[in-house]
Amino acid sequence: MFPNLDPRKMQAVMKQLGMSQKEIPSSKVIIEKEDGNNLIIKNPQVVMMKMNGEESFQITGEVEESEKENFSEEDIKILMQKTNCNRKEAENTLEETGDLAEAILKLS
Numbered sequence: 001m002f003p004n005l006d007p008r009k010m011q012a013v014m015k016q017l018g019m020s021q022k023e024i025p026s027s028k029v030i031i032e033k034e035d036g037n038n039l040i041i042k043n044p045q046v047v048m049m050k051m052n053g054e055e056s057f058q059i060t061g062e063v064e065e066s067e068k069e070n071f072s073e074e075d076i077k078i079l080m081q082k083t084n085c086n087r088k089e090a091e092n093t094l095e096e097t098g099d100l101a102e103a104i105l106k107l108s
Contacts, residue, residue: 021049029059038066075100083107 014020024046031039044061071094079090082104093103 017051019049019051021047023047029061036067040064040066071095071100079103079107 026044026046029041029044029046031041033039041059041061041063044059047058049056049058071091075094076087076090079085079094079100080087083090085093085107089107090103093107094100097103097106
């Protein structure tokens, strides 16, 4: 953006302007869209920037879109019975794994 600008000088200028940034170590970022689908960003680089009391995030990485899985009531009940988990845990694990057998293994 600014060629020949020392990173330390850039940090000093940002500080004078009331700006700061911090990298957030992350392995995956999931953005839940209003339509029920998710954007999954793998191997992300996440930077949080603060300016004038507001926080914003810059995220880069490998993006894929996944459709929300609709699991049957029977799948949820089976998972709850086999693993003694609550309904929310069962739904979240089914969404995360996408497979009943894998969800059972994960919660066992």
